[in-house]
Amino acid sequence: YSTGQQKLCIRYYVGVDVGTASVRAALVTRDGHVTHTAEEPVNIWEPCADHYEQSSEDIWSKCCRTVKRVTQDIDVESVRGIGFDATCSLVALDRHFQPVAVNHTGVRERNVLMWMDHRAAEQASRITATKHRVLQGVGGVMSPEMQPPKLLWLKENLRETCWKEAAHFFDLPDFLSWKATGSLCRSLCTLVCKWTYSPSDGWDDSFWSAIGLEDLMENSYSKIGQQACCPGAPVGRGLTAAAAADLGLIQGTAVGASLIDAHAGGLGLMGADVTGHHLPCEHRPVSSRMALICGTSSCHMAVSTQPLFVPGVWGPYLSAMLPGLWLNEGGQSATGRLVEHVVRGHAAYRQLEEQAERRCVSVYSYLNAHLEGMSADAAQLEQLTARLHVWPDFHGNRSPLADQTARGAVVGLTLSQTLDDLALLYLATIQAIALGTRHIIDAMRAAGHDITTLFLCGGLSKNALFVQTHANTTGDCTHVCITDLECARIGACASSDCSSIQV
Numbered sequence: 425y426s427t428g429q430q431k432l433c434i435r436y437y438v439g440v441d442v443g444t445a446s447v448r449a450a451l452v453t454r455d456g457h458v459t460h461t462a463e464e465p466v467n468i469w470e471p472c473a474d475h476y477e478q479s480s481e482d483i484w485s486k487c488c489r490t491v492k493r494v495t496q497d498i499d500v501e502s503v504r505g506i507g508f509d510a511t512c513s514l515v516a517l518d519r520h521f522q523p524v525a526v527n528h529t530g531v532r533e534r535n536v537l538m539w540m541d542h543r544a545a546e547q548a549s550r551i552t553a554t555k556h557r558v559l560q561g562v563g564g565v566m567s568p569e570m571q572p573p574k575l576l577w578l579k580e581n582l583r584e585t586c587w588k589e590a591a592h593f594f595d596l597p598d599f600l601s602w603k604a605t606g607s608l609c610r611s612l613c614t615l616v617c618k619w620t621y622s623p624s625d626g627w628d629d630s631f632w633s634a635i636g637l638e639d640l641m642e643n644s645y646s647k648i649g650q651q652a653c654c655p656g657a658p659v660g661r662g663l664t665a666a667a668a669a670d671l672g673l674i675q676g677t678a679v680g681a682s683l684i685d686a687h688a689g690g691l692g693l694m695g696a697d698v699t700g701h702h703l704p705c706e707h708r709p710v711s712s713r714m715a716l717i718c719g720t721s722s723c724h725m726a727v728s729t730q731p732l733f734v735p736g737v738w739g740p741y742l743s744a745m746l747p748g749l750w751l752n753e754g755g756q757s758a759t760g761r762l763v764e765h766v767v768r769g770h771a772a773y774r775q776l777e778e779q780a781e782r783r784c785v786s787v788y789s790y791l792n793a794h795l796e797g798m799s800a801d802a803a804q805l806e807q808l809t810a811r812l813h814v815w816p817d818f819h820g821n822r823s824p825l826a827d828q829t830a831r832g833a834v835v836g837l838t839l840s841q842t843l844d845d846l847a848l849l850y851l852a853t854i855q856a857i858a859l860g861t862r863h864i865i866d867a868m869r870a871a872g873h874d875i876t877t878l879f880l881c882g883g884l885s886k887n888a889l890f891v892q893t894h895a896n897t898t899g900d901c902t903h904v905c906i907t908d909l910e911c912a913r914i915g916a917c918a919s920s921d922c923s924s925i926q927v
């Protein structure tokens with residue numbers, strides 16, 4: 425990009441990915457080449473067990489900082505579009521669009537009820553007990569990780585504060601596109617997957633009254649969304665002057681309707697070009713792929729041309745990820761978080777940290793190498809845990825059991841506090857997570873999915889032991905890893921530089 429003239433011809437897109445613990449931004453060229461990336465941590469408050477809160481102001485300021493960092497070396501006139509994806513957390517704002525606290529003891533700034541917050545477990549069970557028809561679209565069981573139970577919790581617990589004051593409830597991805605453009609339009613991705621919205625019939629009045637939230641029907645559902653658009657569709661008139669100033673971009677830059685973070689990863693994996701890699705899916709439809717997005721939790725996405733109902737698995741959701749295709753979404757509520765919890769909680773963790781530091785490797789690389797060493801004289805690595813078993817549902821079972829009351833278990837513990845013991849517990853945990861994936865794939869296959877290839881992305885997909893264990897456990901699936909920065913594609917779609925999401 426040496427000469428000014430060349431620079432003018434280059435078109436860039438910015439993708440912003442808001443994960444659980446950090447915001448990542450990427451600057452991407454038209455042909456999909458990532459030229460710059462930046463990351464900033466975001467605050468999480470955990471006031472008591474199962475309560476997780478964030479601040480929408482904090483998240484937006486971190487979005488701005490990362491976008492400024494990735495665009496600092498280029499002419500921002502060449503940025504043609506920006507897209508956001510984020511976790512499906514619930515954001516509460518008052519009628520002046522100011523934050524409303526989701527806990528009356530908390531400060532106002534803490535206005536985001538995080539996706540992994542399980543405070544609404546009891547409300548979720550009551551919603552499940554109504555057996556309302558919309559539940560068919562979520563595997564028959566309402567999860568506390570969705571928005572209706574969280575809204576019901578706010579009404580029942582903070583009636584005089586948050587519930588009274590809040591005029592807008594957003595899914596975090598839609599909050600970001602609103603903040604960027606001033607448009608209240610919601611993405612079909614969030615409304616369909618987390619709010620029981622139907623792309624053809626809209627909101628179901630009878631559902632909201634059955635669960636005791638008929639007040640949300642007021643003013644044609646103005647608090648939770650009156651207008652929905654397809655992911656990637658241009659939102660409003662692009663960046664407002666205020667948002668452009670915050671982000672360091674030009675007013676009017678195209679903004680695409682957002683995706684949930686896992687769905688952005690899913691879009692990238694479903695669209696991955698595998699030509700020449702001799703994979704079984706090479707000449708097969710996208711419906712033969714499962715996208716496994718492994719972060720703090722994991723999501724297992726598969727699409728089909730006809731709606732498939734899988735007990736305990738969310739969906740089928742029409743057009744929520746890919747236009748015209750039905751999406752099923754399985755998942756595990758704690759995976760990256762579980763591995764970290766188990767490793768950090770072990771008596772030998774300090775020793776592990778010291779050893780890893782000495783060799784300048786991550787604790788996980790160290791553990792993987794350590795296990796290789798331990799298995800050198802044993803026959804097979806996987807046999808090391810023949811007497812140690814982990815049940816991985818420490819944060820409930822999202823699928824296919826769909827039981828938030830499930831809890832974890834470890835069988836085969838000894839009095840050992842050695843690094844070897846820690847390594848074995850780590851291996852058994854990874855094996856348990858892989859078996860959980862197998863359980864989900866089996867349920868999806870039984871319901872009619874024809875999955876032959878598993879694609880992984882996200883933090884855990886960079887762990888070779890995790891990937892190999894999944895390959896061994898799921899047997900006939902082949903595995904590929906790529907990274908997920910698909911939200912830039914959303915920005916590209918909105919800019920009209922490409923006409924649709926191409927798969």
Ligand SMILES: *[C@@H]1O[C@H](CO)[C@@H](O)[C@H](O)[C@H]1NC(C)=O
Pocket residue numbers: 471472527528529530581582
């Ligand atoms: C607010 O958070 C505190 C912990 O900081 C907790 O004890 C309390 O139950 C929460 N309030 C509500 C209404 O959940």
Ligand SMILES: *[C@@H]1O[C@H](CO)[C@@H](O)[C@H](O)[C@H]1NC(C)=O
Pocket residue numbers: 804805806889892893896
């Ligand atoms: C995967 O399976 C192969 C062949 O059975 C075995 O040698 C290897 O140790 C296994 N790896 C893991 C991580 O389980």
